[in-house]
Amino acid sequence: MGSVAALAVAGLSKRYGATVALRSLTMRIVPHEVHAVLGENGAGKSTLVKILSGAVQPNSGTIELAGQPYAPRTLLGARRAGISTAFQELSLLPNLSVAENLLLPRVSGTRFWPEAAGSITRRAEAVLKEWAVTDIDPVARVEALSLAERQRLEIVRALSHRPRLLILDEPTAALPDATWLFRQVRRLTETGVAVLYISHRLSEVRELCQRATVLRNGESIDTVDLAGVKDDQIFAMMVGRAPERAYPAPVAAAAGAETLIEARGLTTGRLRDVSLSLKSGEILGVAALEGQGQLELFRALGGVGTHEAGEVRYNGRPVALTSPRRALRAGDGIAYVPEERKTEGIFGGLTAAANMSLPQVPRIARGGLIHHRLDVAATRTAAEAVSLADRYFGFRVSDLSGGNQQKVVLARALMTRARCLVMFDPTRGVDVGTKQAIYTMMRGFVADGRAILVYSSELSELVHLCHRCLVIYGGRIVADVGRDRLTEEYLLAAAHGHGGAAPLRAAS
């Protein structure tokens, strides 16, 4: 590795007002290398990505790209210098077509007259084909695509700019199958391109990357050869202490539990005739391939979506879940934690504290005005349950890291004092530390007679967390798996429509 580094960063720092996002970051990536950047939420990964992509400028430090000083001021500047990025929060425009998104900002390649639509489509098709994407229609609007398709499109767009350094920020967060991505990345590195890879999934990182730089609190702790370190050591570097076991065993559900939610024959969208019951003290999991109707189910129970047929009972009494507000008032309350926190769950412009206490206004107000002390007291209890540090209360939510945003969303759900939580993929795109905090919160929540219905795209999570797990396939519940039979292999087989009959080998 004595050759010129593809990327050399030294002493990089970035402050936003009083917040230090990056303290001092030093790292080196050589050509042909896939280099992982690991760290908890707020460790500085996103800031690093933004600086390298030209979206923000650092306060100090130097960056060299292939031996040349590099200080991009715009995204296009970064692209010209040879860095392209697939962003975690996907930078696609839902109201434009796949082809247009792919070719932005120069969609029309001709000079005096707009290029013919057919010719644009053909160019886009060629790009998609070059990167082995054949199932996405270039004419389709991006808003009609699934999250996984959008993620691949975002990645293809970054690949298509023929970078010298490719940045992938959580590229598999919405990608159920990483095989395609890994193949493209390897193809790229063979030609001498360097890749900066950010992911929370350590197994993926081990499969793809050779070295990793670990960040903690905005500082680069060390760069390690992944072959030579164990997971525990990496976690220890990330958190600065020995980690707890990744998944503590679930507490057994108390005997004599009462049935809280009972749904019968729910039918809506892809969902066909689904019945389920949620008992107190229980974490009930839902496993499914993408787009099998689980989103409709969760939205219906959360009062966000409607259902065409079927009924929901709470404690035996029928309830109409026509809005989240009605859901909160149904029985002892059902609180919905939505999938896309950025668009569905949060007021980015308000402070964390205000976001958490918003549904609570009646309880913390005196004479129509918000009573500050009550507000703080109520907020603190909920924040403790999700281990959100007090110091974040005054921050605008849009300035918080993804994990902390999710904690705010969860704290708000807790503050509704609902007895049932309906959570859709609550750990998507959050780091290990936040995951632990969420698991702890969920266990504590059900321990005193409350209940959680949770969908997760990570099967290992369901296996370790749930007392029982339903599997949805083609809009129907195809398996109801008890604790004793709960394994990833079993769930995966059932999720592929094998009814749990013959357990498959775990898919790679």
Added chain:
Amino acid sequence: MSLANPPLPARWRPIRLLTNGALLITGVYLILVVIYAATEASALSAYSIESLLNNSLPLMLAAAGQTFVILQGGFDLSVAGVISLANVIVAVVPVEGPWGALANFAMVVGIGLAVGAVNGLAVAYLRIQSIAATLATMMICKGISLLILQAPGGYVSEFMAYELTGSLFGQVSVAALIALAVALVWVVFRRTNTGLALFAVGRDANAAALSGINVRRTRFIAFCWAGVFYGAAGYMLAAQTSTGNPAAGDPFLLLCFAAVALGGTSFSGGAGGVIASLMGAATLMLMQKVLFSTGVSSFYTGVFQGTVMIVAVLLMTLVHMASRQRRAQR
């Protein structure tokens, strides 16, 4: 461990045509034409059609301009000021003959462009909210109009007053040709990179920036286009009224937003189009005629216009919801 993703088909074009294009509002317009023809004997006479088009054109141009600003995600109140100013200038400095008309046109379009550029600078580069910035330029333009012409008066060149409101070869209304030209300009523009950028910025400025779009430049250009169209609207208004009025632009302020909404362009940006707004404006003006011909007191005009607007927007929302459900069901 990961789960495979079953591919989904992702095309749903008829609905897209209906919501994105001007189909819905054109339908409403045609229904009104039928009612008008049924209730007014002379409705389909050449003179009647010509006068309807002449009446409609200034609002159509104003709405077309407003659409650019609304698409990028903002509001432009300067429309009232620019129309007044353009109207007054044409009436105070009339230049005779076709070249004179062209010179007048260049003047007002230049003024519109200048005001649009100021708006664009304020909003895109100084990051002033569009309502605040354009409110200020509206007031300034109205003030200047009053300085130039204190009360309605002045006169408009004969060429403008007669030729531009007449018909080409006694057959084709000039107003219709101008509207058609605007529609054609839009059809080409929306396919340019700047046109696409307009939709991108209006939908999600942050994602647009991360896609490499120059957001500030896009916003700036949108305001410039808008100013040009307002200037043209004031010019055509002068041709139609043959006089200058420093308050001529005032009624356009709210009506042009109504026209844009009627056309189905989203006030939150990123969806809609100029042709829909042209039709929206034409519909509003035709509605006035229809109400008159059916004997409804003119006091009710506002009530009807408002009601139709709500119905049209509701219809639009229903179509959108239907298309979304279609998608969800796949």
